[in-house]
Amino acid sequence: QLPQQSTEMTAEQKAADDERAKFVSVVLGYTEDVWNKLFSEQGSNYSEPTLVLFRDAVQSACGSASAASGPFYCPGDEKLYIDLSFYQELKERFNAPGDFAMAYVVAHEVGHHVQKLMGTSDKMARLRQQVGETEYNKYSVMLELQADFLAGVWAHYTQQMQTPEMQDII
Numbered sequence: 001q002l003p004q005q006s007t008e009m010t011a012e013q014k015a016a017d018d019e020r021a022k023f024v025s026v027v028l029g030y031t032e033d034v035w036n037k038l039f040s041e042q043g044s045n046y047s048e049p050t051l052v053l054f055r056d057a058v059q060s061a062c063g064s065a066s067a068a069s070g071p072f073y074c075p076g077d078e079k080l081y082i083d084l085s086f087y088q089e090l091k092e093r094f095n096a097p098g099d100f101a102m103a104y105v106v107a108h109e110v111g112h113h114v115q116k117l118m119g120t121s122d123k124m125a126r127l128r129q130q131v132g133e134t135e136y137n138k139y140s141v142m143l144e145l146q147a148d149f150l151a152g153v154w155a156h157y158t159q160q161m162q163t164p165e166m167q168d169i170i
Helices: 010-039 084-091 099-118 121-131 132-160
Strands: 048-055 057-060 061-066 073-074 077-082
Touching: 010 048, 010 084, 010 099, 010 132, 048 057, 057 077, 073 099, 077 084, 077 099, 084 099, 099 121, 099 132, 121 132
Parallel strands: 048 077
Antiparallel strands: 057 061, 073 077
């Protein structure tokens, strides 16, 4: 799926976005390999998320988002929304230019998809109705940390699977 763009880009910027889009698609494929294997080993099927690439702004089942939001996962439509301009920001603003940083962003968002499939996201939605904002924020931090952990699970199993293309990244 081509990035949704709302501003004119130079040929150089377009080429960089095309490279990032290809990279994100490849990494997503590797996450699917790992999670299909792990779910299968547990007697379950892994429902693969849909990838939506965007720049500037995007509309999702979770509402509209701008580039300021960065990449996100929407459990309402089971889609990963990857803002391609975020990778430029990773490199320039956060000084994290490497391929692993870019791959990790995808794996983290896929981690939220795994949480959805495991029922964790639905539990959080119910919890939001039952507790105050301060307590909910504590659980929200835990949800993010679990998505980080799941990204680590992906990295571990990708390395174990000895995927030659990913050896340079992980």
